Amino acid sequence: MRSIQQSFSVSYEYPVYFTKGVFEESNDLLKQSLEVREALPKVLFVVDGGVASAHADLISQIQQYAEVHGKVFRMVDAPMIIPGGEACKNDQIHVDRILAAINEHGIDRHSYVVAVGGGAVLDAVGYAASIGHRGIRLIRIPTTVLSQNDSGVGVKNGINAFNKKNFLGSFTVPTAVINDSNFLDTLNIRDWRCGIAEAIKVGLVKDATFFYSIQEHADQLANRDKDLMDQLIYRCAELHIQHIASGDPFEQGSSRPLDFGHWSAHKLEQITEHQLRHGEAVAIGMALDSIYSYLDHHLTQPELLIILSLLRQLGFELYHPSLRDSQLLDGLREFQEHLGGRLTIMLLDAIGSGKEVHRMNSEIIKKSIDVLQDYHNHNSLSA
Ligand SMILES: NC(=O)c1ccc[n+]([C@@H]2O[C@H](COP(=O)([O-])OP(=O)(O)OC[C@H]3O[C@@H](n4cnc5c(N)ncnc54)[C@H](O)[C@@H]3O)[C@@H](O)[C@H]2O)c1
Ligand SMILES: [Zn+2]
Known part of the structure; x- marks a missing residue:
């Protein structure tokens, strides 16, 4: 040889x-x-x-x-x-x-x-x-x-x-x-808002201080305060860039830590034939996986409520009927297939602290969807 x-x-x-x-x-x-x-x-x-x-x-x-x-x-x-x-x-x-x-x-x-x-x-x-x-x-x-x-x-x-x-x-x-x-x-208001979803995502997974600064200024951001948006964009871009340089820029492993909420988001975009914008689908996906993190992991109920109410305060609709589509769970397999290797999904242990798992339970996903629909209808948690 x-x-x-x-x-x-x-x-x-x-x-x-x-x-x-x-x-x-x-x-x-x-x-x-x-x-x-x-x-x-x-x-x-x-x-x-x-x-x-x-x-x-x-x-x-x-x-x-x-x-x-x-x-x-x-x-x-x-x-x-x-x-x-x-x-x-x-x-x-x-x-x-x-x-x-x-x-x-x-x-x-x-x-x-x-x-x-x-x-x-x-x-x-x-x-x-x-x-x-x-x-x-x-x-x-x-x-x-x-x-x-x-x-x-x-x-x-x-x-x-x-x-x-x-x-x-x-x-x-x-x-x-x-x-x-x-x-x-x-930008129309939908596209203005969409980018805030990705900023919340980075905050949830990596930086609680950034998350809480978005929460503190949620009304101004929703009302299109330019200076605050400039600050949000700068900090989010900075975290993103640092992340790329620090880990696996060309995603050769099995994990995509910054894709919290994305396994269902990508599927929802496709099921709705892109009626849902990427950022809107990400907001729903994060709400879903935050509820899952509460039901099956360490995220506390007060933290979950903070996340859901912030997304709502910014104007995101957190429930969409396509969550009931039988294709939704295919999103997990497709997410895995995109990278290869083991299924790796980011969940939350706490605000600012992501936790990767290699399995999601379909019954708990279904339960999370029920809880999300309930929250959407009654503005309170049923679980
Ligand atoms: N490459 C990556 O790493 C990565 C990461 C996240 C998302 N994405 C992709 O980004 C896309 C979503 O991008 P997006 O949220 O920027 O939306 P978008 O590109 O879909 O644009 C939304 C709408 O806004 C319009 N538009 C753009 N700029 C405008 C402006 N300044 N004023 C008025 N209208 C404007 C566009 O014409 C379009 O109609 C998705 O395809 C998503 O998959 C890629
Ligand atoms: Zn995204």
Whole structure:
């Protein structure tokens, strides 16, 4: 037998900026994120259709920015617009259109794709960029709370296939992420709220102080206090980034500690054909798994009530009839299948303290759904 043992490691680094007015002429962040080599780097912009409609002058602002900074980069075409929301992940045609543009404009590995949009558009564009020429540099400009504090600052991308969330995708590290809080002004209230669910999730699993600071300011956050939201996004993004660097960035193990509440959330999104937004489904999934943690683990009743009432105070509906769908429990298997290895689900021992388990009991899940429905109807706990 002969063998050669290969071994190498690659270190990654990328900045996550927080700014306002990313496409104002005087804002250098995007320009600075582009590396000029022998030739000017080419840039393909791909913009979320919902963002382009809400910001009528965005496309012309990008064009103006490219003109003013024409000595730093070359915009290869007018910004491409793709549908916002889950639609762009549910049909591969949008990825194919981006790949066609990459081909047509000679976008290479020294070029950049700049994605402007919500988490769904960033996922789809990131996936296209990661497979074109085996990886084109990607700059993300997230435009929702959820993408600025969670999805956009990480290393994952993907689209849906075979009726499963994120079935196709890759782990690809972005060149830079630029969070521009001005975009948040035009979010509808559902999308404003959705990102808060992911922040609560990180607080519940990792940082009780952060959780209680969200609780303290829940009314202001629900009423769209911008300064508090900026603080929430910054802290949540920071925790997220630290988590990625400290553990298993490319998820080679069996656990996804930051996916508390997600096994049912992903399934609920699919069962409801994405009538439920990701953040809304996560709020329900966290309520369900918090009740389970109370029934079967160490979470206390007062802590459970704090969690449920905070989610409710923020305006989340915590019960949905699809929780009764017979497919719901498939979510556990699909969650396991996505990573491989042992089923590993994050539950709570306490607020701020996650606890991984390798088994969930279907009877206790059913009981948790009953308790959740009761809480939804009567605002009190029946268990
Ligand atoms: N890659 C990851 O690690 C990761 C993590 C969490 C979630 N996600 C994915 O992110 C997606 C959810 O992202 P999301 O919550 O950002 O929502 P979204 O991308 O689905 O966008 C929701 C809606 O808001 C619109 N929109 C976006 N920005 C806007 C703005 N500034 N003003 C007005 N409208 C705007 C979009 O057009 C869309 O209609 C899901 O597909 C989820 O699976 C990915
Ligand atoms: Zn999520």
